[in-house]
Amino acid sequence: xxxxxxxxxxxxxxxxxxxxxxxxxxxxxxxDTFALTPTALAATCQGPGCNYQDxxxxxxxxxxxxxxxxxxxxxxxxxxxxxxxxxxxxxxDAAWVRATGGTCLPRDCGVVLExxxxxxxxxxxxxxxxxxxxxxxxxLSFRYYVRGCFATFDLSASTGYVLEGxxxxx
Numbered sequence: 001x002x003x004x005x006x007x008x009x010x011x012x013x014x015x016x017x018x019x020x021x022x023x024x025x026x027x028x029x030x031x032d033t034f035a036l037t038p039t040a041l042a043a044t045c046q047g048p049g050c051n052y053q054d055x056x057x058x059x060x061x062x063x064x065x066x067x068x069x070x071x072x073x074x075x076x077x078x079x080x081x082x083x084x085x086x087x088x089x090x091x092x093d094a095a096w097v098r099a100t101g102g103t104c105l106p107r108d109c110g111v112v113l114e115x116x117x118x119x120x121x122x123x124x125x126x127x128x129x130x131x132x133x134x135x136x137x138x139x140l141s142f143r144y145y146v147r148g149c150f151a152t153f154d155l156s157a158s159t160g161y162v163l164e165g166x167x168x169x170x
Contacts, residue, residue: 042059043058043059043060043062043063043089043091043092044057044058044059045058045060045092045094045139046091046092046093046094047092047093047094047141047142047143048141048143050092050093050094050139050140050141051094051124051138051139051140051141052126052138052139052140053094053138053139054138054139055087055089055092055094055096055136055138055139056136058092058139059091059092060089060091060092060094060096060139061087061089062089062091063089063090063091064087064088064089064096065087065088065089066085066086066087066088067086067087067088067095067170068085068086068147068148068167068168068170069083069084069085069086069167070083070084070165070167071083071084072084072102072150072164072165074150074164074165076109076150076152076164077103078102078103078104078105078108078109078130079102079104079109079130079150079164080102081101081102082099082100082101082102082130082150083099083100083101084097084098084099084111084148084150084167085097085098085099085100085148086113086146086147086148086167086170087136088142088170089139089142092139093141093142093143094139094140094141094142095113095139095140095141095142095146095170096113096126096136096137096138096139096140097111097112097113097126097128097136097137097148097149098134098135098136099111099128099129099130099134099135099136100133100134100135101130101132102129102130102131102132103131103132104129104130104131105131106129106131107153108152108153109130109150109151109152109153109164110127110128110129110130110131110135110150110151110153111127111128111129111130111135111137111148111149111150111151112125112126112127112128112137112148112149112150112151112161112163113125113126113128113137113138113140113146113147113148113149114146114147114148114149114166115140115141115144115145115146116144116145116146116169117144117145118145122159123144124140124144125140125159126138126139126140127151127153127161130150142170145169145170146169146170147166147167147168147169147170148166148167149163149164149165149166149167150163150164150165150166151163151164152164
């Protein structure tokens with residue numbers, strides 16, 4: 001039987017085809033997995049560099065978490081039942097306030113993110129709306145002490161707003 005090569009039989013051909021099918025299936029499964037995995041928006045700022053930036057546009061909401069929250073139960077009917085969340089992003093080292101609910105007109109009431117360097121007074125602040133769906137303030141560095149507050153906007157007040165309830169300082 002010199003000079004003859006062994007020919008693969010039907011069982012051998014089936015085995016080769018099955019192996020190729022498994023390899024191709026595994027390849028497409030891994031491609032689908034990578035294609036379906038959402039890519040996180042990388043944070044574009046950190047600490048004081050985030051001050052007054054939008055938390056969504058800066059990528060800070062990707063790892064954001066609520067560190068304090070409460071529902072407004074005060075006398076202002078436009079804020080009644082509004083949820084306030086003080087949010088923090090470790091990647092950005094910054095905080096913001098998110099408000100869900102409320103029927104405030106932007107000039108009347110809303111939420112405030114206050115920041116203090118520890119002096120007992122507010123050194124920085126960011127205002128936000130409280131009307132309809134989710135609204136938020138701009139960011140302030142978490143290197144400050146921060147808190148979220150509901151507020152009535154009043155130009156005769158020294159800060160331009162009167163507080164109506166706040167989270168703890170963090």
